[in-house]
Amino acid sequence: xxxxxxxxxxxxxxxxxxxxxxxxxxxxxxxxxxxxxxxxxxxxxxxxxxxxxxxxxxxxxxxxxxxxxxxxxxxxxxxxxxxxxxxxxxxxxxxxxxxxxxxxxxxxxxxxxxxxxxxxxxxxxxxxxxxxxxxxxxxxxxxxxxxxxxxxxxxxxxxxxxxxxxxxxxxxxxxxxxxxxxxxxxxxxxxxxxxxxxxxxxxxxxxxxxxxxxxxxxxxxxxxxxxxxxxxxxxxxxxxxxxxxxxxxxxxxxxxxxx
Numbered sequence: 001x002x003x004x005x006x007x008x009x010x011x012x013x014x015x016x017x018x019x020x021x022x023x024x025x026x027x028x029x030x031x032x033x034x035x036x037x038x039x040x041x042x043x044x045x046x047x048x049x050x051x052x053x054x055x056x057x058x059x060x061x062x063x064x065x066x067x068x069x070x071x072x073x074x075x076x077x078x079x080x081x082x083x084x085x086x087x088x089x090x091x092x093x094x095x096x097x098x099x100x101x102x103x104x105x106x107x108x109x110x111x112x113x114x115x116x117x118x119x120x121x122x123x124x125x126x127x128x129x130x131x132x133x134x135x136x137x138x139x140x141x142x143x144x145x146x147x148x149x150x151x152x153x154x155x156x157x158x159x160x161x162x163x164x165x166x167x168x169x170x171x172x173x174x175x176x177x178x179x180x181x182x183x184x185x186x187x188x189x190x191x192x193x194x195x196x197x198x199x200x201x202x203x204x205x206x207x208x209x210x211x212x213x214x215x216x217x218x219x220x221x222x223x224x225x226x227x228x229x230x231x232x233x234x235x236x237x238x239x240x241x242x243x244x245x246x247x248x249x250x251x252x253x254x255x256x257x258x259x
Contacts, residue, residue: 041071043081047091051126054092058127062089093132094140096122102146108153109248112167115150116175116244119143123179130179133172154251163254171247178240206232 039045049070053062064075064085071077082088099122103114123130147168154164189201210232218225234242 039071041073041077041081043091045071046078046081046088047095050088050092051095054127054129056127059089059092059129059131062092064088089132090136090138093129093136094138094143096126096129097138097146098140098142099125100142100146102142102149105153108150108157108159109252111150111153112171112248112251113241113244115146116171117241118146119172120175120179120240123176124182128180128183130176130183133176158255159251160254160256163251167247167251171244174243174247178236178243182236 046067049067050062053066062085064078067088068075068078078088082091097119100118101114103111103118105111105114123133150168151164154167155161159167185202186198189198189205192201210228213224213228213231216224
């Protein structure tokens with residue numbers, strides 16, 4: 001008999017201790033099962049988690065603590081794989097750009113268009129990830145392959161080296177800015193929707209801009225009044241394509257005339 005159980009309470013006491021023992025076994029088994037289910041911690045797995053957070057909540061929601069919690073560990077464990085959150089987010093950007101299709105067109109102008117549209121599409125699929133492209137030079141495999149293809153197409157067509165190199169930088173800035181502003185506008189429209197279709201909110205925004213600018217005295221601002229109908233026209237895709245074509249025209253103007 002267990003000395004902690006009186007004779008009168010022997011049976012119930014034994015049952016109590018048995019239940020406690022079974023409870024301990026269950027907890028041990030639960031911990032073992034949790035360890036078995038725990039996702040192995042690796043750099044790529046961390047990028048997977050961080051990108052999922054970006055897709056659902058945006059880049060500002062990513063933190064080392066938040067990512068570590070997905071692996072049932074502490075933030076210190078992550079630093080064996082990345083230096084800090086900035087490096088993790090740079091890896092997220094590389095992962096997103098790796099979704100890009102490298103342009104295969106022949107004409108250099110079409111290569112530029114393909115590069116711009118493909119990178120923009122990749123950004124648009126992942127919330128505000130485009131903001132990570134500012135003040136940073138991505139070095140993922142796809143962006144390097146795409147950049148090499150663009151530079152080769154331009155330089156072999158006679159675009160000077162400096163123009164081609166700077167064009168790559170300017171084009172990247174334009175693509176990132178357009179995608180990021182598009183996300184900001186989408187967030188604003190979604191916030192203001194209150195159950196209405198986002199397209200309807202978008203139309204209301206354009207109408208309010210037209211109304212406010214239309215109230216300006218036309219005799220004082222005659223060219224603004226004249227341009228107002230077209231200033232707010234076109235879809236975001238049409239306006240983006242227009243901007244890319246304007247950049248291409250500027251790049252082409254730098255090609256020296258053949259004697």
